[in-house]
Amino acid sequence: MDGRRRDGAVVVDGDARQRFHDARGYGRPLDGDSLALTPVEAAHLLFRGDLHAVDGDGFRAFLADTAPGFAPRFLVYKDLRDRGFYLSPAREGWVADPPGGVDFLVYPRGKGPWDDDVAYRVRALGEREQVPADSLGDCVLAVADEESDLTYLETAEPSVAGGTEFDPPAAVDGTLLDDRVVVWDPPEALHHRGFYGRPLSGEGGGDALQLSLVEAAYLAAEGALALDVPRALERGRAVEGERFDRRLRTYRALRDAGLVPKTGFKFGADFRVYDTVESVESLGHAAYLVRVLPSGHEFDPRSLALDVRLAHGVRKELLFARASDDGPDWLSVSRLTP
């Protein structure tokens, strides 16, 4: 069976509609029994040998004639087909109201374009393509790496809330020491219940508590630390630049939501976050790793793969805090096996 290129698609006549669309979910029915295929669909049928040639081109010649960026899309299409899914290119005419920034609508196994269910909205890309953080949240990224292996990353926009209830005590004295703050005589609850700071002598002994600049700036603004708010902010900005304000906004949003952020340094993140803290002794497992993004951030897929792999390995949910006018706009990214 042969096809011909027409208007950026491939048209196949004969009983193509019945063979490829009705039976297997390819393409867009035209008048009669003809079928229009996107280049990716046509390439897949050529690859399988179900289609013989397009304008005389077999699979190899057809592939050589495609535009840059075709390979990742073809590999993802093929992989999802191999996994038993039917899927449609998210192209005007192929699906109703195609969502922006998405390459394929993938139907639940056993379903197809004639049903209304969508299992995944997939965006296919090569590992060298940057991805704006703001374009994610309702799609699956399918990244083809340089060796053509695929990694699927699910993105979502969760709301986050915890169950920690703790009101910091009234103003205690703090001393700014370079890029940290020491509270020499803290009320016990500040660390013990609120999980602020780190005792100077280790978790067991000593009274003095070391606070990070973010903790200090937050507590000072809450009136819980007798330290000039401007001084804390100034020091934070001096050592971190505008990143400090971004991190502080995220820290505040997390505390306000009943969560407890602590440094995520050992995980390469801004914060590890506990859901509910009743006391330091009964501390559970941190539930989230949070990375704070500058506005307009674009992900490098390789760095994203690193963060996702690490979070998965330590069984925490990976959250990115995107800047927005009313506090952070949460984006979660996790591994997916379709």
Next chain:
Amino acid sequence: MDGRRRDGAVVVDGDARQRFHDARGYGRPLDGDSLALTPVEAAHLLFRGDLHAVDGDGFRAFLADTAPGFAPRFLVYKDLRDRGFYLSPAREGWVADPPGGVDFLVYPRGKGPWDDDVAYRVRALGEREQVPADSLGDCVLAVADEESDLTYLETAEPSVAGGTEFDPPAAVDGTLLDDRVVVWDPPEALHHRGFYGRPLSGEGGGDALQLSLVEAAYLAAEGALALDVPRALERGRAVEGERFDRRLRTYRALRDAGLVPKTGFKFGADFRVYDTVESVESLGHAAYLVRVLPSGHEFDPRSLALDVRLAHGVRKELLFARASDDGPDWLSVSRLTP
């Protein structure tokens, strides 16, 4: 017992030499029974209450008077003391031939400055200090994060070699397709024995092999791929810039050393590396994760912590390839609990 500041040190008279140096490894003996302490040592004795004051300053006042960067050094000194080590500041006069770029010489447990053994050469820093990659290889980094928790990272300069023996077959045809290369009719050994490329139909079926640009450029230069070397290089540089040449040099060095590099994308690295590959079926666990550094690279401690944590989690050795005139200069970084 009181001390006084003198020439950037703290001098203590009385029986200080006997009490603090001979018995516990602090300071540098002066004439008579006096002892000179570095500010970090003095701060530690003040913290413990073994020293009462320096020029009238107790621990708090002494700390407030220290230079930026003092806190991480003090925290590391204290932590190593808490772990049962004796250590000396790597300062002229305190130790013979103090190594550059190192803050402390740490003696094996049970030993001290009067012995010749050194267990660790420790460089203490805050998480916001950048570290030139070229300054590492024979020291332990001790990083104090913003909450004053410590992470120890051991650095070394290993030599790497594997046991893979495979000579790629003579020139096979390859087609450049955007940012990858397809070999339509590869000899079976190319993938099966040499672990080059990835079959288009998955590991099991199909003949066509997809090569990364790095694999293709290497094979072309070896005469194993009938693809213009300049074309492969040009395409690589077009999609990656000078990073491509760095990665290719590292790839070649690894192959030349009998190792088998494959993409490290899923781990956020440039390559995962197998020690000895006899065939794809009997593939073991990749032994290394390799990240290729641009020349003059400075590590951000947080990113380094991320890489180290991930590599540890997947039980691989983390290697950085630093640029040098004769191929990569290897740097390994791993977690350490002193």
